[in-house]
Amino acid sequence: MSRVKELGKKVLEGDIRAASRLIRNLEDQIPNTYIAMQEIFDKTGNSHVVGITGAPGAGKSTLTDELICAFRNKGDTVGVLAVDPTSPFTGGALLGDRIRMLRHSEDKGVFVRSMATRGAMGGISKAVGEGIHVMDVLKKDKIIVETVGVGQQEVEIINHAHTVIVVLVPGMGDEIQAIKAGLMEIADIFVINKADRDGAGKLYKETLNMVNMSKDANGGSKGWKIPVLLVENIMEPIKFAESVEALRDKIDEHYLYLIDNNLLSERMRRKTTAELNEALWGKIMQPILNNLESSGEMEQMVDMLLMKESNPYSLATEVADKHMK
Amino acid sequence: MSRVKELGKKVLEGDIRAASRLIRNLEDQIPNTYIAMQEIFDKTGNSHVVGITGAPGAGKSTLTDELICAFRNKGDTVGVLAVDPTSPFTGGALLGDRIRMLRHSEDKGVFVRSMATRGAMGGISKAVGEGIHVMDVLKKDKIIVETVGVGQQEVEIINHAHTVIVVLVPGMGDEIQAIKAGLMEIADIFVINKADRDGAGKLYKETLNMVNMSKDANGGSKGWKIPVLLVENIMEPIKFAESVEALRDKIDEHYLYLIDNNLLSERMRRKTTAELNEALWGKIMQPILNNLESSGEMEQMVDMLLMKESNPYSLATEVADKHMK
Numbered sequence: 155m156s157r158v159k160e161l162g163k164k165v166l167e168g169d170i171r172a173a174s175r176l177i178r179n180l181e182d183q184i185p186n187t188y189i190a191m192q193e194i195f196d197k198t199g200n201s202h203v204v205g206i207t208g209a210p211g212a213g214k215s216t217l218t219d220e221l222i223c224a225f226r227n228k229g230d231t232v233g234v235l236a237v238d239p240t241s242p243f244t245g246g247a248l249l250g251d252r253i254r255m256l257r258h259s260e261d262k263g264v265f266v267r268s269m270a271t272r273g274a275m276g277g278i279s280k281a282v283g284e285g286i287h288v289m290d291v292l293k294k295d296k297i298i299v300e301t302v303g304v305g306q307q308e309v310e311i312i313n314h315a316h317t318v319i320v321v322l323v324p325g326m327g328d329e330i331q332a333i334k335a336g337l338m339e340i341a342d343i344f345v346i347n348k349a350d351r352d353g354a355g356k357l358y359k360e361t362l363n364m365v366n367m368s369k370d371a372n373g374g375s376k377g378w379k380i381p382v383l384l385v386e387n388i389m390e391p392i393k394f395a396e397s398v399e400a401l402r403d404k405i406d407e408h409y410l411y412l413i414d415n416n417l418l419s420e421r422m423r424r425k426t427t428a429e430l431n432e433a434l435w436g437k438i439m440q441p442i443l444n445n446l447e448s449s450g451e452m453e454q455m456v457d458m459l460l461m462k463e464s465n466p467y468s469l470a471t472e473v474a475d476k477h478m479k
Numbered sequence: 480m481s482r483v484k485e486l487g488k489k490v491l492e493g494d495i496r497a498a499s500r501l502i503r504n505l506e507d508q509i510p511n512t513y514i515a516m517q518e519i520f521d522k523t524g525n526s527h528v529v530g531i532t533g534a535p536g537a538g539k540s541t542l543t544d545e546l547i548c549a550f551r552n553k554g555d556t557v558g559v560l561a562v563d564p565t566s567p568f569t570g571g572a573l574l575g576d577r578i579r580m581l582r583h584s585e586d587k588g589v590f591v592r593s594m595a596t597r598g599a600m601g602g603i604s605k606a607v608g609e610g611i612h613v614m615d616v617l618k619k620d621k622i623i624v625e626t627v628g629v630g631q632q633e634v635e636i637i638n639h640a641h642t643v644i645v646v647l648v649p650g651m652g653d654e655i656q657a658i659k660a661g662l663m664e665i666a667d668i669f670v671i672n673k674a675d676r677d678g679a680g681k682l683y684k685e686t687l688n689m690v691n692m693s694k695d696a697n698g699g700s701k702g703w704k705i706p707v708l709l710v711e712n713i714m715e716p717i718k719f720a721e722s723v724e725a726l727r728d729k730i731d732e733h734y735l736y737l738i739d740n741n742l743l744s745e746r747m748r749r750k751t752t753a754e755l756n757e758a759l760w761g762k763i764m765q766p767i768l769n770n771l772e773s774s775g776e777m778e779q780m781v782d783m784l785l786m787k788e789s790n791p792y793s794l795a796t797e798v799a800d801k802h803m804k
Contacts, residue, residue, distance in 0.1 A: 466516075
């Protein structure tokens with residue numbers, strides 16, 4: 155058996171070390187990693203995937219950390235994939251911010267991994283989708299995917315989740331409102347974090363209004379009334395824990411709602427479509443790019459373009475003609 | 480001559496209506512748009528491309544708006560591409576925020592376009608790179624590309640710029656600091672916006688320290704000392720205009736620095752590499768995806784995956800075998 159296939163088998167047996175290595179290989183976009191993923195794919199689909207997104211500074215890491223506790227308290231096992239899009243440059247700038255999650259490292263029911271992708275375009279969402287599968291076959295009841303940032307890339311990542319939590323905080327200006335509107339259509343639960351801050355009440359009302367309006371606009375959201383939860387200040391640990399427990403219960407409620415109303419398949423379809431797109435990229439685009447890089451052709455073509463000896467469209471056509479039937 | 484080719488010719492003649500249509504076609508990822516782009520490519524490369532990025536809520540749109548005035552005051556023509564990554568969902572949520580830029584619409588020296596990409600993975604950065612070319616052949620001296628968000632997608636977009644401005648604001652917490660560190664390596668100029676807010680002095684000092692440290696770490700940044708500019712509150716229009724004029728002068732200074740030190744070619748290389756990557760995606764990946772979508776095969780494959788009748792890697796291999804030599 156190939157070593158990569160064996161790696162997949164080991165992950166299926168619950169080998170944490172193998173799982174960590176597999177996730178690292180996904181992150182590094184090692185080409186033959188798909189062989190391990192092939193091994194595990196048909197055992198996936200049992201975890202509840204919870205996406206947490208929202209603007210930077212919204213306190214998502216702290217919330218995730220407390221959510222781990224809340225899920226553990228009711229006996230659920232938890233996987234966390236913390237996605238760091240900034241580290242093409244920093245090699246993991248957010249580590250410090252997430253270091254507190256390490257307090258769970260003694261707990262065998264918790265598996266936390268940070269994921270950054272240094273590779274080409276589109277790679278991070280692919281790696282996250284596959285990282286979720288790894289945590290899934292490790293039999294984690296809940297897999298929390300936390301993203302930083304609010305760009306399109308993050309929206310792609312969040313496609314992998316069944317339940318999407320959008321975290322808002324008071325006092326972040328107009329642009330945030332716009333993003334909030336942009337996230338409206340993917341949010342299943344809104345959290346107003348740092349709810350002790352000035353403006354929390356206003357934000358709460360605005361968000362509720364938005365939820366209600368959008369419900370009318372869409373002709374009702376099939377029975378799920380998107381809740382807006384207030385989460386109290388972390389400076390008051392008891393209040394904080396209590397409001398995160400309320401959030402945990404809402405998350406579970408949403409999962410049951412999806413199952414009871416036969417909507418899980420719809421989410422699974424969104425998730426699976428994203429995965430297929432990413433696998434296609436990995437099988438078609440990625441090998442061509444790797445080949446152009448390693449052969450030096452990429453650099454030669456860039457030289458030609460800089461001298462205006464050709465244009466990107468003609469060069470791309472040549473490459474396409476060479477590689478495609 | 481094909482109509483698309485003609486569209487390219489018209490843009491070369493300075494036809495604003497044709498340029499608007501071309502940008503819309505890029506945005507909509509109309510397949511044969513590359514024919515128009517082929518037409519204009521070898522006339523590009525004369526504009527100074529300025530990227531403005533930073534966390535949401537940092538006031539980038541207001542800054543861009545005032546920068547337009549500052550550049551116009553010294554006689555430069557200006558193109559603006561405002562990139563809206565949220566609108567796969569909202570169809571242009573940020574329009575309101577950018578509406579004030581419309582006050583320039585009577586001025587023929589200014590060309591402002593919003594750009595959102597509803598298409599597949601990677602599409603937005605490609606469309607922006609090409610949108611820049613359109614503004615370039617319209618002979619705009621300065622092209623400002625403003626992004627929302629701070630994800631990896633935005634970093635890709637910013638690859639198209641010669642001069643990168645990172646906008647920070649006081650009081651946005653730890654996560655922002657991390658992102659700031661992530662943006663460190665692409666920033667040519669830092670702006671501390673809303674500098675009348677609490678914490679501006681602290682942020683200013685931190686940013687200066689970071690700039691100095693990174694300079695030491697990299698063995699000096701080839702003579703360009705990354706400046707940290709304070710921009711005063713928009714509530715005091717005169718102060719605001721003055722500090723934006725200082726920013727404008729820094730931007731021009733950076734461009735001269737790139738030219739004088741033969742570094743423009745390095746930036747052009749980064750920009751051109753990004754474009755080539757995106758053109759390859761457009762010629763290879765995009766047609767395959769479009770074909771799978773329109774033939775219904777994509778949906779069939781997703782069905783198979785949902786039933787666990789196959790896995791994404793095997794299906795992707797089949798597609799690759801079918802399309803690739």
